[in-house]
Amino acid sequence: MVDSSDRTSPIDLHVSVRGSGFPLLCLHGHPGSGRSMSVFADRLSRRFQTLSPDLRGYGRSRASGDFQMSDHLGDLDTLLDRHGIGQFAVLGWSLGGILAIELALRHPGRVTGLILVASAARPRGNHPPVSWQDLLYTGVAGLINRVVPAWSWNIETFGKRSLLRYLLGEHTPEAYRYLASEGMDAYLRTSSAATRALNRALRARYDRSADLGRIDCPALVMAGAADCHITAESSWETASLLPGARWQCYPNNAHLFPWEIPDRAIAVVEGWVEENWHAIVPSS
Structure with a gap:
């Protein structure tokens, strides 16, 4: 540094x-x-x-x-x-x-x-090592969350099985709303x-x-x-x-x-x- x-x-x-x-x-x-x-x-x-x-x-x-x-x-x-x-x-x-x-x-x-x-x-x-399933579930969870932020079905079905399980502990609706409003854009704009x-x-x-x-x-x-x-x-x-x-x-x-x-x-x-x-x- x-x-x-x-x-x-x-x-x-x-x-x-x-x-x-x-x-x-x-x-x-x-x-x-x-x-x-x-x-x-x-x-x-x-x-x-x-x-x-x-x-x-x-x-x-x-x-x-x-x-x-x-x-x-x-x-x-x-x-x-x-x-x-x-x-x-x-x-x-x-x-x-x-x-x-x-x-x-x-x-x-x-x-x-x-x-x-x-x-x-x-x-x-x-x-832990990242698998192709991790990447798949992360992509699906992110896309759905962008359209329907903090949808409990998406959180339970895809969010908790994605790489978000290593970034979040409680998987609160607040976290998914921030991911939808700021997280996705930040990810896409990181060079x-x-x-x-x-x-x-x-x-x-x-x-x-x-x-x-x-x-x-x-x-x-x-x-x-x-x-x-x-x-x-x-x-x-x-x-x-x-x-x-x-x-x-x-x-x-x-x-x-x-x-x-x-x-x-x-x-x-x-x-x-x-x-x-x-x-x-x-x-x-």
């Missing part, structure tokens, strides 16, 4: 800006887009100015060719400069959490609060270049756990116990190494837990923000 070799020039990212006040950068995962972060921005934009960019190669921020994961950081620096942002808090989901850690290490003193969702400084997974960049970083066994002690801002780390994409154990390791971090784990949920249990997840974020408000927003 931090390797600067073969780095390309920064690009202007498409970004959704909502609300006013202290800046909160909301970073999506893979596949994803800025729209995927609406589950957080809808509520947090009442207190913050939320900025939810499409990362390079995702959504409307198109990639002209191959790039490295480190290029995301240059793009985000350009975005912050474009909006005249000095200090800011950052919330990152999955890949977005890895980038949030990198920003906190890259800009000590500027990042005032760190929220990591289903993410880790040393991300490890235990996803092959973005997938290749992520896979290269994973093959290199990305690990920033030894550097977490240098991050001194308030931190919240959230995970689903059934997450096999970035395991809860990986997230817990990160929480234990971040000085003073709060840990929240949901026993019956997985990687997409913010879409499964949005009210519960946002309530924890809002409570943590309230407890740490004067540290997150130094001038308040």
Whole structure:
């Protein structure tokens, strides 16, 4: 992630800006887009100015060719400069959490609060092998859900037999509505270049756990116990190494837990923000 070799020039990212006040950068995962972060921005934009960019190669921020994961950081620096942002808090989901850690290490003193969702400084997974039946059921479940969101018959017949069984624990109607309104579009708008960049970083066994002690801002780390994409154990390791971090784990949920249990997840974020408000927003 931090390797600067073969780095390309920064690009202007498409970004959704909502609300006013202290800046909160909301970073999506893979596949994803800025729209995927609406589950957080809808509520947090009442207190913050939320900025939810499409990362390079995702959504409307198109990639002209191959790039490295480190290029995301240059793009985000350009975005912050474009909006005249000095200090800011950052919330990152999955890949977005890895980038949030990198920003906190890259800009000590500027990042005032760190929220990591289903993410880790040393991300490890235990996803089982994928079969052709998994892919078939996933495609059918996704198409039906796009037409009839959160249809219980589709959830029971195809959703729970598809790859969604590794992304969801409770298979709530809320999760399927988010999948219909934001998940499918995010998947279709994720470029092959973005997938290749992520896979290269994973093959290199990305690990920033030894550097977490240098991050001194308030931190919240959230995970689903059934997450096999970035395991809860990986997230817990990160929480234990971040000085003073709060840990929240949901026993019956997985990687997409913010879409499964949005009210519960946002309530924890809002409570943590309230407890740490004067540290997150130094001038308040």
